Amino acid sequence: MAPVKVFGPAAFANVARVLVCLEEVGADYEVVDIDFMALEHKSPEHLTRNPFGQIPAFQDGDLILFESRAISKYVIHKYKMNEANLMREGNLKEATMVDIWTEVEAHTYNPALSPVVYECLFNPLLQGIPTNQKVVDESLEKLKKVLEIYEEHLSKHKYLAGDFISFADLNHFPYTFYFMATPHAVLFDSYPHVKAWWESLVARPSIKKLGASMAALTT
Amino acid sequence: MAPVKVFGPAAFANVARVLVCLEEVGADYEVVDIDFMALEHKSPEHLTRNPFGQIPAFQDGDLILFESRAISKYVIHKYKMNEANLMREGNLKEATMVDIWTEVEAHTYNPALSPVVYECLFNPLLQGIPTNQKVVDESLEKLKKVLEIYEEHLSKHKYLAGDFISFADLNHFPYTFYFMATPHAVLFDSYPHVKAWWESLVARPSIKKLGASMAALTT
Known part of the structure; x- marks a missing residue:
């Protein structure tokens, strides 16, 4: 399975919100840097990922997501076999x-x-x-x-x-x-x-x- | 089953957010008015429902909840037999x-x-x-x-x-x-x-x- 991709500087708070979930569930992931100072988050390419031109965005195969809390929940649900069950699914x-x-x-x-x-x-x-x-x-x-x-x-x-x-x-x-x-x-x-x-x-x-x-x- | 209770004036936007979900799933509910002008949302009684002293709060038997979006999701999940499936649970x-x-x-x-x-x-x-x-x-x-x-x-x-x-x-x-x-x-x-x-x-x-x-x- 190809690693999922997180678009955005790893040190940005809303990006780190997603990364901590990926680390906790042990997912294989790759961070694709977005040059914030060069306004790359407002580029046509990034706007196809997030029409609001914000970071992070996220890619899992053909699926493109945005909004850090929604991405985080997706990650937790996708890797739910992990014993942590960080969303307490099922209760x-x-x-x-x-x-x-x-x-x-x-x-x-x-x-x-x-x-x-x-x-x-x-x-x-x-x-x-x-x-x-x-x-x-x-x-x-x-x-x-x-x-x-x-x-x-x-x-x-x-x-x-x-x-x-x-x-x-x-x-x-x-x-x-x-x-x-x-x-x-x-x-x-x-x-x-x-x-x-x-x-x-x-x-x-x-x-x-x-x-x-x-x-x-x-x- | 006793009706669930929603605490707060029904016309307030964050209360209406919960009520529309209750209506959509066909739940039996009761609105308990909270006198906002008299600061009843800061009263000791209401603070036991929501320590931040905000409205709405919600009661289902012994379970007390707050935060309108979290209450709404609870309502949708609880009444998930409803065909609407407003959170798309399972997909x-x-x-x-x-x-x-x-x-x-x-x-x-x-x-x-x-x-x-x-x-x-x-x-x-x-x-x-x-x-x-x-x-x-x-x-x-x-x-x-x-x-x-x-x-x-x-x-x-x-x-x-x-x-x-x-x-x-x-x-x-x-x-x-x-x-x-x-x-x-x-x-x-x-x-x-x-x-x-x-x-x-x-x-x-x-x-x-x-x-x-x-x-x-x-x-």
């Missing part, structure tokens, strides 16, 4: 808990945390845009409220969807990884259960492997 | 197309369209806040680009995920319904395939029924 209640905390990442956690990553890391390092401290301060206030709720939740459950690792947890990895490279990483020290959960994630071989190349982006 | 390729266009709604369509709804409808009518025309204008420019891509896509497929109705389509209903009550509804006339798709949605009994009570909010 509606557990699968719904995975869905809930995946939605929380998209609509609550990430909107609070990712602006700090853009302002403190991506904008200054990659685009020479100075940090907007007002955006950082407002986001940190929102993030504290979110982390308080995560702390309470993770004091009762080892992982977000229950006492099992799932896509809901992995989905938090890329942006949190970059947050930990900002001067605000210490914030997590105030939430011991969240901190322990995060440490259990970064100890996983999949995340260690991807984190090594992602760390290069921040130095 | 990975089709199910992934449903996931992709559900993600597009959340991350691309809704962020362009919903600010127009808030600025032209919800803010002035419900909160007495005047319309911010700059936000409206910027959102409409974004929305035009999104609708161009939808137009091209819907010229090849009857519905978003393929030639079958799915959750991806229904998911667009609540905010688009309210957009059609703003002065900018005419924008859709420039995109005939999008317009035809929308008209096929509002012709559905589920949407006719819910739309009747939602329309009361806008007059």
